Amino acid sequence: MFQNILTPERELPPDCGFSVYGPGHLTMLGIIGLVLICLWLFLRHRPRWYAGGLYRIFSVCLILLELFKDLTLGLMGTFSMGYLPLHLCSIAMFICLRYAFHPDSPFAGQLLYSVCLPGALCGLLFPNWTHFPLLHFQSMTSFLFHGILVWLSALPVMRKEIRPGISRVPGCLGFLIALAVPVYGLNRLLGTNYMFLNHASAGSPLELLTALPGTVGYLTGYVLLAAAVIFFMNLPFSLWRFFRRKCP
Numbered sequence: 001m002f003q004n005i006l007t008p009e010r011e012l013p014p015d016c017g018f019s020v021y022g023p024g025h026l027t028m029l030g031i032i033g034l035v036l037i038c039l040w041l042f043l044r045h046r047p048r049w050y051a052g053g054l055y056r057i058f059s060v061c062l063i064l065l066e067l068f069k070d071l072t073l074g075l076m077g078t079f080s081m082g083y084l085p086l087h088l089c090s091i092a093m094f095i096c097l098r099y100a101f102h103p104d105s106p107f108a109g110q111l112l113y114s115v116c117l118p119g120a121l122c123g124l125l126f127p128n129w130t131h132f133p134l135l136h137f138q139s140m141t142s143f144l145f146h147g148i149l150v151w152l153s154a155l156p157v158m159r160k161e162i163r164p165g166i167s168r169v170p171g172c173l174g175f176l177i178a179l180a181v182p183v184y185g186l187n188r189l190l191g192t193n194y195m196f197l198n199h200a201s202a203g204s205p206l207e208l209l210t211a212l213p214g215t216v217g218y219l220t221g222y223v224l225l226a227a228a229v230i231f232f233m234n235l236p237f238s239l240w241r242f243f244r245r246k247c248p
Contacts, residue, residue, distance in 0.1 A: 004133050008078045017131040020203060024134040029124060032147040039151055040158050051159060052103055058152045059100035062093035065145050072137060086183055086194040089123050089149060092116035096152050107171060109162040112153045114172040114230045120149035126204040164237045172230050177223065184219075197222070 004012060018024045043051045066085055073079040085091065095116055099108040123146045132139040156162040184197045193199060197219065200206035209221035 005135055005137055006072075006076070007136070008076050009132070009138075010078070012132070012136075016133045018134040018139070020127065020130055025127070025130075028134070028143045032124065032143070032150060035147070036151055036154060039155060043155065043159060048103070048159075048161065051155070051161070052100070055096075055100040055103070055152055055156070058148050059093070059097040062096055062145060062148055062152075065141055065148075066090065066093060069138065069141050081190045082192050084192075084194070086186065086192075088115070088119040088179075088195050089146060091179065092119055092149055092153075093145075096149065099156070100152070103156075103161065107168075109156060110164065110168040110172055111175060113157050113162050113164050114168070114233055115176060116149055117153035118229050118233060120146045120153060122204065124150065126201065128201045128204070130203075164234045165241070166231060166234045166238045169227075169230050169234055173223075173227050176226055176230075 004016060039054075043054065070079060070083060073083060085093070092112075092115065095108060095111050099105060099112050102108060124143070127142065129139050129142045134140075157164065180195060180197060183194050186192065187194055187198050196204070196206055199218075200210055205225070206222070209218050209225065212218055212221045
C-alpha cells in the first residue's frame with residue numbers, strides 16, 4: 001500500500017495513479033468536507049480570538065507543507081522550476097498568512113474568499129496530480145494543502161467574520177490580473193505554466209477556453225471566467241443584504 005509513497009515521479013510504475021471522481025478521490029473530498037463541517041460546529045460559538053489562533057496554525061501549516069514538499073523533492077533530486085510557489089494556490093498561502101495574523105484587513109479577507117477559495121476548490125475537484133498514487137507523498141500533501149486552504153477560506157465566511165459583496169469584485173479581479181502579468185512573463189522566461197496561463201490544466205474547466213483562438217483568446221477567456229466566478233460567488237451575499245434592508 002505504501003511502497004510508492006516516496007518513489008520519484010520518473011520511477012513510478014505506469015498506471016499507478018488515481019482516477020478523478022474514483023473511490024479514492026471521492027473519499028478524500030468527503031474527508032475534507034466532513035472536517036470542514038466539524039470545524040465549523042466546533043468554532044461557531046467560540047470567540048474570534050480562539051478561531052484566530054486556529055487560523056494562524058493553519059496558515060503556518062501551509063508554509064511548512066510547502067517547505068516539506070520542496071525539501072523532499074530536493075533530497076530526491078526531482079525538484080524543478082515548476083515547483084516554485086507561483087501557482088495561485090501556492091500564492092494563496094501568503095494571503096492566508098496575511099489574514100490569519102491581520103484579521104481586520106478587509107481586502108485580505110475578501111481575497112481569501114473570492115480568490116483563494118475557488119482556486120482551492122478547483123484544485124480539489126480537478127486535481128492535476130492524478131498520475132501519482134493516492135498514497136504518494138505528493139498526492140497526500142496536495143490534498144492536505146488544498147484542504148487547509150478550503151478550511152481557512154471558508155470558515156471566516158461561515159462565522160460571518162468576512163462579509164463578501166460585489167462592491168469588492170473589481171479589487172479582487174484587479175489583484176488577480178496584477179498577479180498574472182509578472183507570472184506570465186516568468187512562464188515565458190522559465191518555460192513553466194504557473195497559474196495555467198499558457199495552457200489549461202487537463203480535465204479542468206479551463207479546457208473550455210482552448211476553443212478560443214490563440215493566446216489572446218485563451219487569456220481573454222481566462223480573465224472573463226475569473227471575473228464571472230468572483231462575481232457570482234459574491235452576488236448572493238449582496239442580494240441577501242439588499243432584500244433584508246427592503247424587507248425588515
